[in-house]
Amino acid sequence: xxxxxxxxxxxxxxxxxxxxxxxxxxxxxxxxxxxxxxxxxxxxxxxxxxxxxxxxxxxxxxxxxxxxxxxxxxxxxxxxxxxxxxxxxxxxxxxxxxxxxxxxxxxxxxxxxxxxxxxxxxxxxxxxxxxxxxxxxxxxxxxxxxxxxxxxxxxxxxxxxxxxxxxxxxxxxxxxxxxxxxxxxxxxxxxxxxxxxxxxxxxxxxxxxxxxxxxxxxxxxxxxxxxxxxxxxxxxxxxxxxxxxxxxxxxxxxxxxxxxxxxxxxxxxxxxxxxxxxxxxxxxxxxxxxxxxxxxxxxxxxxxxxxxxxxxxxxxxxxxxxxxxxxxxxxxxxxxxxxxxxxxxxxxxxxxxxxxxxxxxxxxxxxxxxxxxxxxxxxxxxxxxxxxxxxxxxxxxxxxxxxxxxxxxxxxxxxx
Amino acid sequence: xxxxxxxxxxxxxxxxxxxxxxxxxxxxxxxxxxxxxxxxxxxxxxxxxxxxxxxxxxxxxxxxxxxxxxxxxxxxxxxxxxxxxxxxxxxxxxxxxxxxxxxxxxxxxxxxxxxxxxxxxxxxxxxxxxxxxxxxxxxxxxxxxxxxxxxxxxxxxxxxxxxxxxxxxxxxxxxxxxxxxxxxxxxxxxxxxxxxxxxxxxxxxxxxxxxxxxxxxxxxxxxxxxxxxxxxxxx
Ligand SMILES: Nc1ncnc2c1ncn2[C@@H]1O[C@H](COP(=O)(O)OP(=O)(O)OP(=O)(O)O)[C@@H](O)[C@H]1O
Ligand SMILES: [Mg+2]
Numbered sequence: 118x119x120x121x122x123x124x125x126x127x128x129x130x131x132x133x134x135x136x137x138x139x140x141x142x143x144x145x146x147x148x149x150x151x152x153x154x155x156x157x158x159x160x161x162x163x164x165x166x167x168x169x170x171x172x173x174x175x176x177x178x179x180x181x182x183x184x185x186x187x188x189x190x191x192x193x194x195x196x197x198x199x200x201x202x203x204x205x206x207x208x209x210x211x212x213x214x215x216x217x218x219x220x221x222x223x224x225x226x227x228x229x230x231x232x233x234x235x236x237x238x239x240x241x242x243x244x245x246x247x248x249x250x251x252x253x254x255x256x257x258x259x260x261x262x263x264x265x266x267x268x269x270x271x272x273x274x275x276x277x278x279x280x281x282x283x284x285x286x287x288x289x290x291x292x293x294x295x296x297x298x299x300x301x302x303x304x305x306x307x308x309x310x311x312x313x314x315x316x317x318x319x320x321x322x323x324x325x326x327x328x329x330x331x332x333x334x335x336x337x338x339x340x341x342x343x344x345x346x347x348x349x350x351x352x353x354x355x356x357x358x359x360x361x362x363x364x365x366x367x368x369x370x371x372x373x374x375x376x377x378x379x380x381x382x383x384x385x386x387x388x389x390x391x392x393x394x395x396x397x398x399x400x401x402x403x404x405x406x407x408x409x410x411x412x413x414x415x416x417x418x419x420x421x422x423x424x425x426x427x428x429x430x431x432x433x434x435x436x437x438x439x440x441x442x443x444x445x446x447x448x449x450x451x452x453x454x455x456x457x458x459x460x461x462x463x464x465x466x467x468x469x470x471x472x473x474x475x476x477x478x479x480x481x482x483x484x485x486x487x488x489x490x491x492x493x494x495x496x497x498x499x500x501x502x503x504x505x506x507x508x509x510x511x512x513x514x515x516x517x518x519x520x521x522x523x524x525x526x527x528x529x530x531x532x533x
Numbered sequence: 534x535x536x537x538x539x540x541x542x543x544x545x546x547x548x549x550x551x552x553x554x555x556x557x558x559x560x561x562x563x564x565x566x567x568x569x570x571x572x573x574x575x576x577x578x579x580x581x582x583x584x585x586x587x588x589x590x591x592x593x594x595x596x597x598x599x600x601x602x603x604x605x606x607x608x609x610x611x612x613x614x615x616x617x618x619x620x621x622x623x624x625x626x627x628x629x630x631x632x633x634x635x636x637x638x639x640x641x642x643x644x645x646x647x648x649x650x651x652x653x654x655x656x657x658x659x660x661x662x663x664x665x666x667x668x669x670x671x672x673x674x675x676x677x678x679x680x681x682x683x684x685x686x687x688x689x690x691x692x693x694x695x696x697x698x699x700x701x702x703x704x705x706x707x708x709x710x711x712x713x714x715x716x717x718x719x720x721x722x723x724x725x726x727x728x729x730x731x732x733x734x735x736x737x738x739x740x741x742x743x744x745x746x747x748x749x750x751x752x753x754x755x756x757x758x759x760x761x762x763x764x765x766x767x768x
Contacts (some may be wrong), residue, residue: 119645120646131634132634234595431630432632433631437591437618437645438618439619439643440615440620440644440647440648440695441615441619442615442647443615445647479561526591527586
């Protein structure tokens with residue numbers, strides 16, 4: 118059987134070679150179908166990667182205790198009436214928390230303007246935080262270092278800037294040791310955070326981090342709600358840490374047992390839904406188009422296989438007269454239609470690779486939102502394309518192959 | 534006592550053409566033994582090819598029994614018939630019936646492929662068969678690169694390669710000139726002398742005279758079945 122398949126593969130290439138144009142036209146539907154599958158997989162692959170990147174920006178082992186809910190699940194005006202998360206609550210949580218590795222208060226001053234070298238730069242976010250933030254994804258630095266416990270303790274005039282702050286203000290020049298001004302207060306740049314932003318988060322690269330004490334000297338920390346970052350540590354059970362966090366926050370905020378939480382514990386899961394929505398859209402459009410293309414493709418291949426069987430009636434008769442069993446005959450035609458589809462898949466992969474490369478290289482310049490496109494096709498798509506095409510080939514070749522194997526040998530031999 | 538290879542009894546073959554019934558064979562009984570050399574003769578339409586196809590297990594009779602080497606062919610399924618064709622029968626056709634895209638060697642190899650014989654073994658045997666018909670220098674030639682006589686030699690080599698019990702040739706010289714036809718008949722004589730069993734369909738008297746026994750059909754019936762007293766042999 119294996120040998121027969123091998124022999125049939127050689128035969129099929131011979132047959133296809135002698136009829137290239139026809140083979141190409143016949144497989145066009147399959148080429149289109151497989152191309153859609155590949156492009157869909159490519160888009161979803163890019164989305165997944167963007168999602169992974171987003172998660173790693175925030176940290177998959179991080180929880181954030183907030184007044185606001187990232188999922189937007191609750192009504193905004195209901196959330197607005199919640200009491201602020203305060204510095205003293207953050208300190209109590211840090212004191213009491215047993216399962217968390219780090220508890221890190223953060224306070225944001227949005228729409229901050231930076232002065233440097235006589236220019237002003239608007240739209241940045243100042244974040245007052247602790248030195249322990251170096252253990253979160255913020256701690257992955259491109260240049261310099263994060264501020265230390267000592268600088269935190271004394272509220273030193275130091276600041277660590279995000280990638281876009283660095284790119285906008287310093288444009289590649291060395292920023293370390295330079296002084297920038299926030300609200301007229303001078304701060305020495307000691308570090309630059311690596312680029313972290315993705316399609317979902319580019320504001321994150323406009324952040325800059327300074328010791329909480331310093332922040333408190335520039336802005337008030339009482340009027341604004343904090344965000345308490347909680348690092349579980351990668352080998353900790355996130356559920357356990359979340360449960361303890363919720364329990365402690367309820368105590369700290371004096372909630373009665375029947376009262377709902379008046380705070381949110383946010384995590385990267387919140388973004389899975391928006392990704393899932395996009396995925397779903399890609400899938401529905403893609404699957405519809407794929408089905409259509411495959412129906413057309415299967416009809417095309419089936420048609421060409423019927424023609425092939427008719428053309429080779431005499432050959433089938435000869436083979437039968439020499440002792441070919443039905444099995445040998447249908448294997449031959451199934452192999453041929455599968456190879457036809459496999460070649461179609463190969464063509465699709467070549468075309469799609471080129472499209473993917475060009476799209477990912479040039480399009481994001483004009484449409485930054487699609488920066489998630491991958492320049493190379495994910496490897497598993499090659500395997501999927503191969504498997505799908507062989508399945509289509511088998512499906513399309515089935516009826517012609519059965520017809521061929523059922524031909525009467527005497528009739529077939531008489532055919533010209 | 535010599536072994537009986539073919540034993541057909543009261544065989545008939547009826548074709549339906551619309552409402553009309555065509556009796557290609559009516560009540561034919563023939564028995565053929567090992568190492569016989571038989572010519573099947575008769576006018577066009579007398580049922581020679583029909584009988585040949587039945588003897589070769591390509592077709593089945595409408596009524597009657599067919600014992601091949603003692604096996605009742607009527608009771609065999611498609612796969613078993615294919616196996617008999619593959620192992621026991623070597624066909625030679627008037628129009629050669631070689632696969633046009635395959636080399637001479639590949640064509641000869643084909644029956645061995647269907648018997649599941651290993652590659653190196655196949656090549657050995659195919660080469661030996663090609664040598665036995667004197668075409669060892671034409672192995673890689675495609676049919677359209679060979680003359681008619683050479684094509685028929687390839688076809689005979691292909692029929693021989695599985696060492697079948699019997700070789701069935703339907704008008705093997707029909708598409709060849711007299712001289713080439715004679716070469717082919719010489720080849721059949723050689724095979725017969727080596728112990729092969731051969732049945733040749735022909736409507737040419739000179740060709741039939743090479744056989745040891747001549748069966749004449751007319752209108753689907755055996756008209757005569759006798760030993761050829763004037764057998765013509767090549768030296
Ligand atoms: N498939 C078929 N359908 C209908 N009739 C058939 C079929 N095959 C053969 N016949 C008829 O059966 C009869 C015998 O045909 P067969 O081919 O056996 O003749 P033959 O002796 O080989 O003739 P020739 O010398 O011309 O080859 C003919 O009348 C033919 O028309
Ligand atoms: Mg005939």
